[in-house]
Amino acid sequence: MLNKGDKVSVLDDAIDGVVVEVKGTEVTIETTDGFNLTFKSNELIKIESAMKFNFNKSQVISEKEVAKPNYSNKEKKNKKEIPPPEFDLHIEKLVRSYKGMNNFDILTLQMETAKRHIEFAIRNRIPKIVFIHGVGEGVLKSDLDFLLGRYDNIIFQDANYQKYGLGATEVYFKQNVK
Numbered sequence: 001m002l003n004k005g006d007k008v009s010v011l012d013d014a015i016d017g018v019v020v021e022v023k024g025t026e027v028t029i030e031t032t033d034g035f036n037l038t039f040k041s042n043e044l045i046k047i048e049s050a051m052k053f054n055f056n057k058s059q060v061i062s063e064k065e066v067a068k069p070n071y072s073n074k075e076k077k078n079k080k081e082i083p084p085p086e087f088d089l090h091i092e093k094l095v096r097s098y099k100g101m102n103n104f105d106i107l108t109l110q111m112e113t114a115k116r117h118i119e120f121a122i123r124n125r126i127p128k129i130v131f132i133h134g135v136g137e138g139v140l141k142s143d144l145d146f147l148l149g150r151y152d153n154i155i156f157q158d159a160n161y162q163k164y165g166l167g168a169t170e171v172y173f174k175q176n177v178k
Helices: 047-051 057-065 103-123 139-149
Strands: 007-010 016-023 026-031 036-040 044-046 086-088 128-132 154-158 168-173
Touching (some): 007 047, 086 103, 103 128, 103 168, 139 154, 139 168
Parallel strands (some): 086 128
Antiparallel strands (some): 007 016, 007 044, 016 026, 026 036, 128 168, 154 168
């Protein structure tokens, strides 16, 4: 369905990009910001096909003639209903094999990934993200807290206990809306 070079958009995120690689159901795209991200093919939609519309004039006329109910949906979706992006920092989620990596290499990769997601959220004015770091011995959590403390206009706290337990941190970005 998707081929290399296709312009795509992620269904549940405001991310657009170009297909770089297709392996079975996994599709790697290069975002407009230059990140390579991998998604399942059912999480992506081809932009060009969504933008093409073929109208049959007789269909349009017949649809206009159909009586429609006299009500309007006054419910407006609240921005709070959209779940924040979640980024799992467990090493098995970041690389295919980490057998040759020592603890320092693993932690460095996890922190670079977290920093990249923070900068992406700031650039794209995403108000809130969640890092899943797990409980463990707390090394990753303490380094993540240190990294987040270095940024201005960032508030962070433990994420929802019912949803994540003790193994996640919510990050809020205070920013002026344009």
